[in-house]
Amino acid sequence: MGFLDSLLGKTKLPEAKTDKLFAISTAAITLEASLGYRPDGAAGVCIKPMESSHYETVRREIEELLGMSMKETGTEYRLQKDEYNYLWVVLSDPDLDDLVNAIQMVAQILTEQGFGIQILAAVFRFRGEAVIYWIYNFKQGAYYPFVPQSGRQRDTAREFRLKALLQKEMPLEKDESRWYPMWGMPL
Amino acid sequence: MKRWKSDRGLEARMLLTMFLLAAVYLAFLAVLLSMGVSRIIVVLFMGGFMFLQYFFSDKMILSSMGAKPVSESEEPRIHDMVRRLCQNANLPMPKIAVVKTAMPNAFATGRNQKHAVVAVTTGLLSRLNDSEVEAVLAHELTHIKNRDMMVMTIATFLSSLAQMLVQWLPFMGGGNRDRDSGSNVALLLVVSLVVWIVSFVLIRTLSRYREFAADRGAAIITGQPSHLISALTKISGSRVPTEDLRRVEGPVSALFITPALSGSSLSKLFSTHPTLKARIDALQRIEMELEA
Numbered sequence: 001m002g003f004l005d006s007l008l009g010k011t012k013l014p015e016a017k018t019d020k021l022f023a024i025s026t027a028a029i030t031l032e033a034s035l036g037y038r039p040d041g042a043a044g045v046c047i048k049p050m051e052s053s054h055y056e057t058v059r060r061e062i063e064e065l066l067g068m069s070m071k072e073t074g075t076e077y078r079l080q081k082d083e084y085n086y087l088w089v090v091l092s093d094p095d096l097d098d099l100v101n102a103i104q105m106v107a108q109i110l111t112e113q114g115f116g117i118q119i120l121a122a123v124f125r126f127r128g129e130a131v132i133y134w135i136y137n138f139k140q141g142a143y144y145p146f147v148p149q150s151g152r153q154r155d156t157a158r159e160f161r162l163k164a165l166l167q168k169e170m171p172l173e174k175d176e177s178r179w180y181p182m183w184g185m186p187l
Numbered sequence: 188m189k190r191w192k193s194d195r196g197l198e199a200r201m202l203l204t205m206f207l208l209a210a211v212y213l214a215f216l217a218v219l220l221s222m223g224v225s226r227i228i229v230v231l232f233m234g235g236f237m238f239l240q241y242f243f244s245d246k247m248i249l250s251s252m253g254a255k256p257v258s259e260s261e262e263p264r265i266h267d268m269v270r271r272l273c274q275n276a277n278l279p280m281p282k283i284a285v286v287k288t289a290m291p292n293a294f295a296t297g298r299n300q301k302h303a304v305v306a307v308t309t310g311l312l313s314r315l316n317d318s319e320v321e322a323v324l325a326h327e328l329t330h331i332k333n334r335d336m337m338v339m340t341i342a343t344f345l346s347s348l349a350q351m352l353v354q355w356l357p358f359m360g361g362g363n364r365d366r367d368s369g370s371n372v373a374l375l376l377v378v379s380l381v382v383w384i385v386s387f388v389l390i391r392t393l394s395r396y397r398e399f400a401a402d403r404g405a406a407i408i409t410g411q412p413s414h415l416i417s418a419l420t421k422i423s424g425s426r427v428p429t430e431d432l433r434r435v436e437g438p439v440s441a442l443f444i445t446p447a448l449s450g451s452s453l454s455k456l457f458s459t460h461p462t463l464k465a466r467i468d469a470l471q472r473i474e475m476e477l478e479a
Contacts, residue, residue, distance in 0.1 A: 006333050007334075008202065008400075009335075009396070009397055009403075011276070011332060013277065013408065014277050048271075048410050050477065051411045051477060052410075052477040052478060084268060114189055115190065117191075117407075120275055121274065139277045152263060175279075177279055178274075180270050183263070184267075
């Protein structure tokens, strides 16, 4: 958002950037080879619902398409509202690529129908010596690690280690102040 | 495809107000310089004043409001809500502060997006539900995103100089026997008075437009205009006057969710905020836009 937009009080939100989403697939190989983290068969995409009948139509369309792809790829899905009223499409499939494709599909439909700014983040769960999450920020088109611990603490040391390992492999959020934690994820 | 169109009318009115304000200020500067006021003094005054206001008014307002910064562990829910809104609006996370007062209100301050603070009162948190609090937070975040602190600081600075001149000129030049300089002082007094009054009205007008823009921004960030409508209705319905809020004046009061100053005694023209009805009407138009 440029200076003129600010001056005129235009609130422009960035559209969802989906192009870097697929980077997780190659990063997963390095992640397993170097640190032993494997995809945990769970992912999700977090959407801010909009008060509009058009949005409801699109949401139903997404549900239908997910239902169809479930028959094809075996990706299971459920829709769930979290405690802050954000909508989560929670997906489970042992194949990471199927998860990425499903999330890409959801993001693409929302963007095409003009709801791109409502997509907040995608989350992929990995498991190794700890449970770690890779969060894809659609606004920035970049990934960052999130390792939650009990009591709203995060394992920052581990997160930085993941960053160091993967910064050449995938588009990472360079500004660590934007490594927003997502507490209370339904996955 | 985009769901949100710009509010061209609002932008045009805002631009016109800023243009008029700039014209008034330039004319004022021209008069000052033509009267032989040293350029250096004008520049120093302007620079110094803007520097002080830009860098210290946020601390001043926080302390005058008794806003206490809260950590994530003290107010996890507000932090979570603000964080997600920031993520959606592509803003860095501001600091969160809480003011202990029964009067439901919220404000944003800070000289730029990296040094922003969002404060809410305990009255607001107890009266509104989560969605309504979120809507209010989004309104404040829009003030930050639209750089309203900077815009209003720039908008006010020469007005403050005019105000000071009006207050001080009657005590100056009285002992001066030179007739020319005496009439100069009188002229400067009149010019300052006119500049002060006109710029005051324009600043307040601009402030109301920024409020409409912040309401609109809140609707865009949350995607849910109806929650802001119900929040505004609840806040306005409970007018609990508190004396300490009256001390808050100037550009900062423009960043509240509802006026910190009591609006009843001031006419619409002088109010920092639009009327509740005008704001709700605007938000309902946004709701209709979403269905179009």
